[in-house]
Amino acid sequence: MRETVIDAHNLSKIYDEKTIPVYALNKVHLHISRGEFTAIKGPSGSGKTTLLNMLGGLDIPSEGFVEINGTNITALKGNELVDFRLNNIGFVFQSYNLIPVLTAKENIEFIMLLQKRPEKEREQRVLELLKQIGMEDKINKRPRELSGGQQQRVAVARALAPKPQFILADEPTANLDSVSAENLLDMMLKLNQEENMTFVFSTHDQRVINRARRVITLEDGKIVSDTAPTTVEHI
Amino acid sequence: MASIAFAVLFAIIMKSFQNGVFNNLIKNVVGYYSGYVQIHQKGYWDEQVLDNCFALDNSLIKKLKQNPQINVIVPRLETFVLISKGNSTKGCMLVGTDAVKENELTQLKNKIIKGAYFQNREEVVILAEGLAKRINASVNDTIVLFGQGYHGVMAAGKFKIKGIVHLASPQMNDAFVYLPLSATQYYLSAENRLTSLSLGIDNPERMNAIVQNLQPSIGKNYEVMPWQEMMPEISNHIKADGFSFYIFSGILYLIIGFGLFGTILMMTVERMYEFGMLIAIGMKKSKLKMILLGETFLITLLGVVLGILLSMPSVIYLQEKPIRFSGEIAKAYEQFGFEALFPAEFDLRIFFTQSLIVLFMATLIGLYPLWFVSSLNPVNAMKK
Numbered sequence: 001m002r003e004t005v006i007d008a009h010n011l012s013k014i015y016d017e018k019t020i021p022v023y024a025l026n027k028v029h030l031h032i033s034r035g036e037f038t039a040i041k042g043p044s045g046s047g048k049t050t051l052l053n054m055l056g057g058l059d060i061p062s063e064g065f066v067e068i069n070g071t072n073i074t075a076l077k078g079n080e081l082v083d084f085r086l087n088n089i090g091f092v093f094q095s096y097n098l099i100p101v102l103t104a105k106e107n108i109e110f111i112m113l114l115q116k117r118p119e120k121e122r123e124q125r126v127l128e129l130l131k132q133i134g135m136e137d138k139i140n141k142r143p144r145e146l147s148g149g150q151q152q153r154v155a156v157a158r159a160l161a162p163k164p165q166f167i168l169a170d171e172p173t174a175n176l177d178s179v180s181a182e183n184l185l186d187m188m189l190k191l192n193q194e195e196n197m198t199f200v201f202s203t204h205d206q207r208v209i210n211r212a213r214r215v216i217t218l219e220d221g222k223i224v225s226d227t228a229p230t231t232v233e234h235i
Numbered sequence: 236m237a238s239i240a241f242a243v244l245f246a247i248i249m250k251s252f253q254n255g256v257f258n259n260l261i262k263n264v265v266g267y268y269s270g271y272v273q274i275h276q277k278g279y280w281d282e283q284v285l286d287n288c289f290a291l292d293n294s295l296i297k298k299l300k301q302n303p304q305i306n307v308i309v310p311r312l313e314t315f316v317l318i319s320k321g322n323s324t325k326g327c328m329l330v331g332t333d334a335v336k337e338n339e340l341t342q343l344k345n346k347i348i349k350g351a352y353f354q355n356r357e358e359v360v361i362l363a364e365g366l367a368k369r370i371n372a373s374v375n376d377t378i379v380l381f382g383q384g385y386h387g388v389m390a391a392g393k394f395k396i397k398g399i400v401h402l403a404s405p406q407m408n409d410a411f412v413y414l415p416l417s418a419t420q421y422y423l424s425a426e427n428r429l430t431s432l433s434l435g436i437d438n439p440e441r442m443n444a445i446v447q448n449l450q451p452s453i454g455k456n457y458e459v460m461p462w463q464e465m466m467p468e469i470s471n472h473i474k475a476d477g478f479s480f481y482i483f484s485g486i487l488y489l490i491i492g493f494g495l496f497g498t499i500l501m502m503t504v505e506r507m508y509e510f511g512m513l514i515a516i517g518m519k520k521s522k523l524k525m526i527l528l529g530e531t532f533l534i535t536l537l538g539v540v541l542g543i544l545l546s547m548p549s550v551i552y553l554q555e556k557p558i559r560f561s562g563e564i565a566k567a568y569e570q571f572g573f574e575a576l577f578p579a580e581f582d583l584r585i586f587f588t589q590s591l592i593v594l595f596m597a598t599l600i601g602l603y604p605l606w607f608v609s610s611l612n613p614v615n616a617m618k619k
Contacts, residue, residue, distance in 0.1 A: 058515055059614045079519055086517025093617070097512040114517050162517070 002033035005166050005198050006055055010064035013050050013221070024050045025061070026221040032166070035196045037189065039203050039212035046218040048202035049170055055200065056089050056168045057081050069165055086114055090159030092169035096151040098143040104130070104154045105139045111161050129157040133187055149180025153187060160191070166198035173205045185211050236538040238498045239597050242491040243542025244549070246589040248579065249487060251550045253480050255557070255580035257473050261439070263403045265462045268411075270309065270340055270433030271442050272449070273465060274299075277458050279430060280465065285314045285385050288428040289457070298452055299434070304445055307435035309336040312419045312428060316382030316390065318412060323370040328410045329380060331419020340435045343400060343413065350374035350398035358418040359397035365409035367399050374399060380412070385425035392422045491593065495600045499531075503604045510608055511616025524605045531601030538597070539590045546586070553579035 008031075013024040025047045032038055040048050053059035054066055057073045065074035068088055076084055098107045105126050112122045130136045133153040143151050152172060159167050169188075173181035185208060191197045201208055209215055217225040265271055276289035291310060299308050312331035317324050334355045338344045343361070344352040353359050360380075362372060372378055376396050384390035394414065402408040420426050436445055442461055449459045463470035513523055557578030560568065565575035 053614050056515070079521075082514070082517055082519050085515070091516050093512065097509070099509075111516055114519075114522075158516075 002035065004031050005034050005036075005069060006030065006032040006200070007067040008051075008055060008064065009067070011051070011054055011061045011066065012063040013047070013054065013059070014062040023221045025054070027064070028221070028223055030055075030216070030223070032198065032200060034165075034198055035192065036214055037192045037199050037212055038214040038216060039201045039209050040216045040218060041203055041209055042218035047221040048218055050221075051218065052168050052170055052200065052202045056091060057085050086111070087162060088165045090162065090164035090167040092152070092155050092159050092167060092172045094171040094174045096143070096148070096155045096175075098151055098154055098158070100143050103140045103142055104135060104146065104157075107143070107154055108157045108161050111158055115162055125161060129160055132160075132191065133157050147180065149176050149183055152176060152180070152184055156184070156188065156191075160197070166200060169199060169201045171203055171205070172201060173203070173208055178207070181205065181207055236534045236541065238494050239535055239538025239593060240541035240545060242495060242597075243539050243590055243593045244546045245487060246484075246491065246593055247542070247546040247586055248549060248553070249484070250585045250589055251546075251553070251579040251581065252577060253476075254582060254585065255554065255578040257476070258580055259557075259576055259578050260469065260473070261462070265466075268341060268402075268404075268407060268433075269462050269465055270307075271436050271439055271462050272434040272446055273460050273462075274432040274434070274449070274453065275430065275458050275460065277456055280458060280460060283430075285312075285383065285423060285425065285430070286387075288312065288385065288425055288430045291427050291429050295432075295453055295457070299432070299449075302445070302449070304437050304441055305434050306437050307336055307339045309333060309340045309433040309435070310416060310429045311337075311431045311433060312416060312423065312425060313430045314382060314423060316380045316412075318366065318370060319379040319381065320370045320372045320376060325366065325369050326410070327366055327412050328407075329382070329419065330411060330413050331416045331423070332413060333416050337413070340433060346400040346402065347398045348401045350396065353397050353413070353415055355415050355417065357397070357415055358394060359414075360394045361398045361400055361413040362396055363408045363411040364399050364401045365405065366411065367396070369409065372396055378412075380414075380422065382423075384423040385428060388424045390423050394418075488592070488596065492596055492600065495597055496603070499600050499603055503607050507611070507616045510611055511613040514608075514611065515613040515617065520608055520611070524608050527604045527608065528601065531604065532598065535594055535597040535601065539594050542593070543586050543590055550579045550581050553577075554581050 008028060011025050011028040011030070015022045015024060028047075028051060030051075040051060042048050050059060054061050057066070057068075057076065061074060065072050067073070068084070071084065073081065073084055098104075099110065102110060108126045108129055109122050112125060117125075126139075127136070130139055133156060135150060135153055135157075138146060138150060138154075141150075143154070146154065152175075156167070156169075156172075159169075172188075173184060176184060188199055189211065192199055201212070203209060215225075215227045216223055274295075276287050279287040279289075296308065299305055310333055314329055315326060316329045318327045334353050338352070347361070348364060350361075353361055360378065362378070367373065370378070374396050377393055378396060380390070380392050380394060382390045400411075400413075402411060414422070420428060434445075436442060446459050446461050453459065510523060514520060557576050559565075560575035560577070568575035
């Protein structure tokens with residue numbers, strides 16, 4: 001039996017609870033195991049981003065809780081939660097969100113600085129990640145000198161840098177052209193297969209959905225379909 | 236940074252102007268005639284008549300000369316007389332003075348606009364420009380001075396006009412006649428007598444201390460008066476204007492404060508997404524706040540330095556080339572007895588204090604982003 005990384009129990013997010021309640025999420029149960037490559041799809045307003053935010057500990061559910069590797073993150077507060085996020089969860093955003101004044105190397109290294117990792121270890125990890133994303137030659141380039149696809153690759157490397165349990169990616173290909181999107185997906189699939197890294201995406205993008213091994217469909221805050229996860233064969 | 240630099244620039248220029256204008260006003264009135272301190276016979280100031288003059292005592296002069304802060308002592312004999320030329324007769328202030336020392340205190344020679352400056356042994360007058368116009372007199376004309384001398388004797392004399400001076404104060408310009416001291420004493424039958432000793436001092440800021448030290452040393456027969464006591468209207472004007480300065484400063488600081496707050500607010504809101512993202516990926520709010528505090532302090536410090544660098548040449552320029560109003564505005568100022576001249580004053584203390592005020596304000600306003608981050612929800616911050 002595969003190890004469960006994310007375990008969401010009875011998750012609900014209710015807005016305007018006191019007047020007319022609006023359910024952004026409605027009693028969602030979700031288990032994600034290590035090594036999954038999962039896409040969460042659904043129309044706008046279906047609750048994809050809300051679910052992703054809750055899995056990442058960025059948003060607090062109105063009901064239910066989320067366990068990451070057995071830790072109930074819904075019960076964590078303040079710096080405890082920040083530290084947990086820093087060490088266990090990687091985030092990739094739609095608009096890359098690299099720090100414009102830092103180089104590719106520094107952007108990746110930044111998150112390890114927050115972890116207070118020794119310099120030597122940071123250097124080694126940055127080089128390793130740049131190699132994995134195929135951007136060793138862009139080490140000293142600033143975000144404005146990189147294409148959208150390259151920036152998103154650096155963002156993925158940054159998310160991987162602290163060696164998280166899984167990566168949450170909110171519409172990572174939304175701002176990319178088809179070639180860059182395919183390249184990014186190739187890279188993430190490779191990481192998934194080679195490193196057994198767990199990826200969870202929210203997406204509208206059919207290219208991502210087509211390549212995902214598990215697709216969860218949300219509608220009006222509820223899971224309406226969940227294709228069975230495909231076991232990843234290690235290379 | 237630019238808004239802080241401009242805030243410092245405006246604050247420094249405003250304060251430099253205020254000090255410059257006040258000092259110019261004091262210099263005009265004090266430096267043009269009275270000196271910073273005067274010594275009279277006790278009671279002279281309350282009853283300014285010639286009979287309240289005093290005999291020049293060498294021991295008094297000796298005591299004054301012993302004070303190193305006094306740089307010039309001008310003996311004067313002053314009284315109101317009538318001045319006549321042709322059919323014109325006007326009242327005027329006759330100032331009998333030592334030609335050399337008067338020039339040291341008031342630079343009277345530099346104010347000659349026609350003719351030449353007099354010498355101590357001459358029996359010639361120098362007329363203020365306004366008075367000369369009023370009696371239609373010019374250089375080399377002869378005027379008659381008619382008045383009451385010491386102990387009520389009749390004083391009448393004919394004097395040639397050697398020069399015409401322009402005095403900045405309109406009241407003085409319309410009323411003053413200068414005559415060498417010995418000629419004045421003879422004319423008024425007041426041999427070796429004076430109404431005042433005007434003192435020039437090195438550092439006007441030490442004036443009060445000088446006055447306090449002088450009074451006991453010269454004895455009870457004399458009164459020592461600083462210019463503020465002799466010209467309370469000027470002193471009150473400066474005090475009142477000083478108060479209005481505080482109001483203007485308050486308004487300026489309010490504008491500066493809102494300007495800075497607007498800039499910081501805009502900067503904070505613009506960076507909301509970035510802050511949200513940094514918190515989301517694992518930066519502690521306390522660390523983010525420390526970074527922002529450092530950023531704010533550094534930007535403020537650079538802004539202050541830039542503001543000082545920008546204001547220095549501006550203040551120096553406005554000190555060297557003061558703003559001079561002309562036309563109706565100048566006339567309006569002159570009606571109130573002020574020269575329509577607005578110089579700035581270069582004083583490092585102004586740069587320091589104004590910069591410190593702006594630095595304090597900016598640091599205080601810089602606390603806003605910290606509060607903002609404290610209450611920031613990364614999910615809301617990253618919503619588009």
